[in-house]
Amino acid sequence: MKSPTLQLWCALLLPIVAFIGLVGRAELLRASGPVFRVAIAGYDPRDLLQGHYLRYRLQWPAAEACDGATCCLCLQVSGVHTKIDCGATAAACEAQLSRQMVEQGREFFIQEDTGPALEQAIRRGQGAMALNVTPNGQVRVHELFIDGVPHRRWLRDNAPRQ
């Protein structure tokens, strides 16, 4: 076997280094803050290019403490999230999400045969998303919960796959 040249090493290692870098960055951001569970609403489109995913939005809590563009979502690990004015200092908040971040359409990749069951559960208001907020205010999604349990376990226990 010929000894690998510098060109060969570069060509072979570059994708692997990029892959490890992407994984490392994703792990770091995932661990960059406490994990919250936030209720969601959504539906299940299917995309030939991207596979199967649920499209959803985070939900505001029902209480109307504030309104308008300056309203933020105050997150607490206890799961009791509140609406607050973004400018107000709220010591109880462990993280805040701007209105834009809350109302942004999001996607959660799912296994291809689980779409209809999960879609129905989320329509019934059973869904919540476990997420953390990175230091620059971005959302990193961990897991989809249905009725308080990870969605894969919920599927195994409750919903026949279609």
Added chain:
Amino acid sequence: MRLERQVQRWQEAGIIDATTAERIIAHECRASRPVLLLAIGGLGAFTIGVGLISVIAANWGDIPRFVKLLAMLGLFGANAYGLVWARSQPHRWVTDALAVGYFALTLASIALVGQTYQLRGEPYQALLLWLVVGSPALWLAEGAFAAMVFLGALAVTGAYSFDPLMDLFGHDHRARILVRAGLGAAAVFGPLIVASLPALQRWRPAFAALYERLGWGLFVLAASCSVHVWYASIDTNDVREAWVGARVVLAFVALVLWRIQGLVSGPQADGLLPARALIALASVVTGLGVLMPHAPVAIVGALGFVTVWVLAAWCGYRVHMMQIVNLATAVIAARVFVAYVEVFGAMLATGAGLIVSGVLLLALAWLWVRKIRLQPGGSA
């Protein structure tokens, strides 16, 4: 097998010894271009890559994320080992297939990270990263299939990146026109300019040959379409916008006119003059059509089209590629007939059109018989 029998006959006749026979066979095996094998091998590797992406898209959610990520690293390792091993093998198609597979695997790995960590991003970001980190693996291949895969990946990335690039310039109308003109010119002239690079011709001759063929095809197609701008009416507003992008296109035309000598050197040097004439004339006719206001002048468009193909035929004739001359003859004949349909109307116009078309077609047939059938390999 034919080569091996022939080498054996030379050996039996005492012309060469056993060592030389082995070296000849080894050299020919390495240097030969088994096109079908290369194509099938490359296609197989590409299919496996697409299959992997599809499996990832299916999102096998029951597998823990670290197992999926480690499996991807394992696939990378196996493919990389295969590439290192294949370099010492006489069959080049194995290296080509594995290099294309590695390129596809790179995209699959980026998709896997995006899906595993539920990352929300634009597809163009993933595609750009794929091109940057995956393309060096394609350079390990030597066959034209890898060059084609790279071009396909570039086209897809370009298509996905176009809108975000335009958004970057917001409402800056001039910048948007410049970018559009630059991308359009790069798409038309890019393959020819890249094919003329000495480094590519020396290190990857199959890549250069494919890009040259593709480049000429794209240019003649683009020129055939663009000269028809004379069929439209161009007002001062159109002209004002066209002038904004004209300097970029002009820079590309100048660059390709200069670099063209790198494509038609050596035995093809006779083609330099017609090649430059083809590029210059098509650019001038199209340029005048978009850079000055005019009412529809169909005759200029039709004559421009015929001239483009006459010059293409001249190029083919000078470099002894009779298939191009035959194709150009057929296209010109068809265009002459279409030109007759365009003037169809009153009896006088129809009659005159028929006569002129017939004379032109007869002249074309005479030229083809006299000039082309007499050439070696020119029989149709």
